[in-house]
Amino acid sequence: MLVIKNVLDAKMLQALRAMIDEAQFIDGKKTAGFRAKRVKKNEQLARDDKKAKEVKRRVLERLRLHPEFKSAALPRRVQSPLISRYQPGMEYGRHSDDALMGTEPRYRTDLSVTLFLSEPDSYKGGELVVSSSLGEQKVKLAAGSAFLYASGNLHWVAPVEEGERLAAVTWVESYIRDHGQRELLYDLHKVCRRLSRDAADWLETDLAFKTYSNLLRRWSEN
Numbered sequence: 001m002l003v004i005k006n007v008l009d010a011k012m013l014q015a016l017r018a019m020i021d022e023a024q025f026i027d028g029k030k031t032a033g034f035r036a037k038r039v040k041k042n043e044q045l046a047r048d049d050k051k052a053k054e055v056k057r058r059v060l061e062r063l064r065l066h067p068e069f070k071s072a073a074l075p076r077r078v079q080s081p082l083i084s085r086y087q088p089g090m091e092y093g094r095h096s097d098d099a100l101m102g103t104e105p106r107y108r109t110d111l112s113v114t115l116f117l118s119e120p121d122s123y124k125g126g127e128l129v130v131s132s133s134l135g136e137q138k139v140k141l142a143a144g145s146a147f148l149y150a151s152g153n154l155h156w157v158a159p160v161e162e163g164e165r166l167a168a169v170t171w172v173e174s175y176i177r178d179h180g181q182r183e184l185l186y187d188l189h190k191v192c193r194r195l196s197r198d199a200a201d202w203l204e205t206d207l208a209f210k211t212y213s214n215l216l217r218r219w220s221e222n
């Protein structure tokens with residue numbers, strides 16, 4: 001589980017929220033899986049809305065370009081995001097995300113991403129809660145920041161009591177299926193970047209990069 005800050009800057013957020021204001025929302029149940037339908041009570045931007053398409057395109061682009069996201073998720077495919085809205089009384093009850101999504105050939109969901117689009121003090125409730133072996137983690141981030149977590153974890157969105165919660169959610173099929181392997185690569189990548197900055201000429205820096213590349217070569221799936 002990881003927080004990725006500043007996926008969207010203030011200017012981009014403002015532009016996206018203005019577009020979202022003009023777009024059409026539909027019942028979120030339309031895109032929910034068999035079991036999730038029971039508990040999903042929110043709204044989403046209509047799939048074929050022109051403004052919605054532009055919002056999704058920009059969100060996807062920013063996310064894919066973010067260096068921390070690339071390093072942590074090692075994304076092979078990122079689904080076009082859903083833009084969801086929760087008004088007072090709305091929530092998304094406990095569920096896990098479908099393992100395979102999209103049209104044929106479908107893709108595996110390794111990681112789920114929630115990108116917060118509303119400032120946390122503009123609504124009450126509405127925390128994303130992720131339940132794992134470490135317990136329950138409640139997440140409510142600054143607008144423009146994203147939370148990345150394993151799609152197989154049970155999770156839910158607590159009821160919104162006041163205000164409006166806007167978020168973009170999407171899923172990642174990673175080149176690295178195994179969460180432990182992906183974490184090793186993420187840490188090692190950090191070491192490599194630091195060495196590259198502070199010890200550019202060391203043989204050991206080349207060895208660290210070599211090791212990173214060879215682990216990626218050994219573990220990545222296509």
Ligand code: NI
Nearest residue numbers: 095096097155
């Ligand atoms: Ni979910």
